[in-house]
Amino acid sequence: MARFVDHAKIYVKAGDGGAGCVSFRREKYVPKGGPDGGDGGDGGDVILIADSQIHTLYDFYHQVHFRAENGRPGQGKKMKGRDGEDLILKVPVGTLVKDAETGEILGDLIKPGQTLVVARGGKGGRGNAHFATPVRQVPRFAEQGRPGEERWLILELKLIADVGLVGFPNVGKSTFLSRVSAAKPKIADYPFTTLEPNLGVVNLGEGETFIVADIPGLIEGAHKGIGLGHEFLKHIERTRILLYLLDLSREEKIIEDLKILKEELRLYNPLLLEKQYLIALNKIDLIPAEERENKIRSYLKLFPEKLREKVYFISALTGEGIPKLLYALYELIKEAHKGEEIEWNQEKSV
Numbered sequence: 001m002a003r004f005v006d007h008a009k010i011y012v013k014a015g016d017g018g019a020g021c022v023s024f025r026r027e028k029y030v031p032k033g034g035p036d037g038g039d040g041g042d043g044g045d046v047i048l049i050a051d052s053q054i055h056t057l058y059d060f061y062h063q064v065h066f067r068a069e070n071g072r073p074g075q076g077k078k079m080k081g082r083d084g085e086d087l088i089l090k091v092p093v094g095t096l097v098k099d100a101e102t103g104e105i106l107g108d109l110i111k112p113g114q115t116l117v118v119a120r121g122g123k124g125g126r127g128n129a130h131f132a133t134p135v136r137q138v139p140r141f142a143e144q145g146r147p148g149e150e151r152w153l154i155l156e157l158k159l160i161a162d163v164g165l166v167g168f169p170n171v172g173k174s175t176f177l178s179r180v181s182a183a184k185p186k187i188a189d190y191p192f193t194t195l196e197p198n199l200g201v202v203n204l205g206e207g208e209t210f211i212v213a214d215i216p217g218l219i220e221g222a223h224k225g226i227g228l229g230h231e232f233l234k235h236i237e238r239t240r241i242l243l244y245l246l247d248l249s250r251e252e253k254i255i256e257d258l259k260i261l262k263e264e265l266r267l268y269n270p271l272l273l274e275k276q277y278l279i280a281l282n283k284i285d286l287i288p289a290e291e292r293e294n295k296i297r298s299y300l301k302l303f304p305e306k307l308r309e310k311v312y313f314i315s316a317l318t319g320e321g322i323p324k325l326l327y328a329l330y331e332l333i334k335e336a337h338k339g340e341e342i343e344w345n346q347e348k349s350v
Contacts, residue, residue, distance in 0.1 A: 015043025015084035017145025023076035041071030043121030164239030
């Protein structure tokens with residue numbers, strides 16, 4: 001499996017235009033034919049395309065320089081040179097493209113098949129046939145092709161998922177993902193087991209599916225880049241719904257944990273707190289069955305009344321409570337999709 005890489009700096013160079021041709025007709029019975037030099041071909045473009053089958057920028061980790069083909073020179077008999085082939089570079093859906101020198105955002109490839117021309121090929125030069133005039137009937141010159149554009153780019157991948165798991169290290173996010181999908185993230189009893197994002201597809205049946213992202217655990221100070229902060233938070237920006245996963249065994253500290261998580265999101269990007277969310281208290285399997293009902297009541301009382309309907313009790317280890325949570329997430333996702341469709345239609349009508 002390719003290593004997960006979510007940041008790359010690459011150099012792209014479009015093809016140069018081919019030179020125009022200096023040529024004169026040389027045919028039997030036409031000893032002094034006019035100029036017939038053809039134009040040079042245009043250089044190829046460098047084009048990025050979002051491919052849903054690619055999930056990492058690993059291909060740009062070792063290879064950094066990319067060049068499109070140059071246009072071919074023009075020929076006699078007004079024959080145009082062949083255009084250079086475009087260079088197509090496949091990137092993951094969710095790739096943000098910036099000019100490395102200016103920081104300008106050139107494009108945001110958030111839909112499969114979306115394309116972005118990042119360097120345009122140079123125009124082919126005109127052949128000498130273009131420069132004949134009544135005064136200058138035998139032009140012995142032609143244009144050179146124009147150089148293709150070149151630039152350094154920053155590629156930054158921000159995962160696109162329906163649900164983003166938000167929680168401290170070792171609260172069970174990877175176990176949860178492996179329980180609800182076919183994803184196989186690394187799982188162990190120590191912090192920062194997850195060092196890179198994992199995506200899992202949840203299938204509820206009859207075409208009801210959604211994508212969950214398990215991203216490296218958050219710690220206090222993450223908005224400053226502490227721990228795996230920035231690597232985590234930039235991926236959360238793309239998710240539609242947030243699922244705060246809390247460790248039920250921390251008891252009275254549960255609310256404090258939730259506040260810290262929300263504050264880290266707010267300090268990184270206040271818009272993250274506008275996302276719909278649910279709260280899952282994990283590790284309910286640690287409570288003996290005969291005590292469970294009373295314990296659940298006591299845990300719910302820790303939350304403000306308006307939040308209690310968002311709280312679910314689950315065991316990522318045994319699967320208890322997870323189906324109910326998944327269907328609740330799916331309903332929120334459908335609402336989010338409807339909102340996006342309304343915004344999209346409004347933009348088109350403007």
